[in-house]
């Protein structure tokens with residue numbers, strides 16, 4: 579058979595061209611959720627989250643200081659203010675005292691690295707709206723115009739990346755007291771001024787400038803994803819941004835070990851590996867390495883036996899509790915899963931217990 583040059587080219591293209599065509603995601607959840615989780619995130623098991631902002635100045639309560647004081651009018655916060663600050667002192671008045679004069683990013687990064695963490699996430703902007711970089715959309719309410727007069731996001735990022743740790747940025751979608759946000763809220767989120775004029779340009783700025791390996795999105799809960807333009811933003815991020823391998827998450831810490839979805843909203847809510855939990859101990863997070871699976875629990879079961887429904891055991895399966903030398907007694911359940919006898923667990927100070935399951939599927 580005579581093969582023409584053009585037929586030959588077509589054939590070669592069929593073979594090779596496909597591998598050069600990038601997947602493009604469309605701005606809908608089905609398409610966005612089909613994106614595989616970047617590999618590095620599946621492998622790193624431990625990261626560090628840093629909350630740092632104007633709330634660090636009063637250093638009372640938590641990063642929710644402003645809300646607790648002015649939003650919820652929690653008496654403990656109101657009293658703290660009247661006791662320690664003059665009348666009329668506003669939250670914004672804390673900003674000039676956010677000096678960060680002892681901030682040594684290399685020292686921080688050394689400590690992070692020594693801890694064994696593989697990634698670090700900094701609050702680039704918490705719900706107070708103060709940005710730890712000179713955001714053009716946060717005039718006079720950022721760490722360059724006031725306070726440290728320093729680009730904290732850039733400086734920490736440089737130190738982190740020198741040590742080949744991954745750098746993630748937390749960014750709150752909503753801002754408690756931003757007038758644009760409050761006005762959108764007033765309209766029942768029919769208007770999108772805040773998203774168009776603040777959230778979108780600011781997120782683009784953050785991504786283009788710092789190229790984070792991970793974006794920790796948060797503060798979505800008062801409004802629907804359509805208001806936040808979540809799918810529009812994610813399609814841009816995955817298709818056209820300079821960080822196409824970025825991980826997007828906001829699950830507290832399950833995601834770090836395990837969630838394969840990387841959804842814009844709480845992954846844990848969308849992705850349940852097991853049947854709905856019968857009791858709270860079944861709610862655990864799995865992570866794995868080779869044929870070993872780790873099941874992590876964050877509350878004391880207050881019982882001596884415990885059932886896991888997902889893992890498939892074999893005769894060779896060995897179950898141990900990390901920190902406890904003796905292997906635990908266990909028995910398989912009907913189709914999959916097993917029941918295990920636990921040793922006495924302390925109420926505290928541990929915040930998590932890990933069962934190590936060798937030779938399970």
Ligand SMILES: *[C@@H]1O[C@H](CO)[C@@H](O)[C@H](O)[C@H]1NC(C)=O
Pocket residue numbers: 770773774778807810811814
């Ligand atoms: C939604 O996001 C995309 C990508 O960032 C952007 O092009 C579009 O203008 C945004 N829409 C709104 C309403 O903000």
